[in-house]
Amino acid sequence: MSNIQQQREVVEQLRREASIKRISVSQAIEDIKKFILEKECEDYLMIGFSSERANPFREKSWSCQII
Incomplete structure (x- = not known):
């Protein structure tokens, strides 16, 4: 993969991240x-x-049985 292709993928990823709706921490x-x-x-x-x-989730009670 060429350096230009890698940079294009980075730019696309940054664009996707920039388009995410954000809310303030206090609202979250x-x-x-x-x-x-x-x-x-x-x-x-x-x-x-x-x-x-x-x-x-209770502990199972195991009993020993002799046959």
């Missing part, structure tokens, strides 16, 4: 906070599980 933070508050009631790390059996 407000959007993230809103999302977190909306999903808070579904977050099992916050509310826990209704029972120990409902927890898919």
Whole structure:
């Protein structure tokens, strides 16, 4: 690949990046906070599980069986 071709690809990439819609950090933070508050009631790390059996991450109890 020639140097000119590489530079054209770089310019195209920069044009794509420049066309991306940007928002301010403060707006992004407000959007993230809103999302977190909306999903808070579904977050099992916050509310826990209704029972120990409902927890898919619980430690499995292994018992030794002699045949």
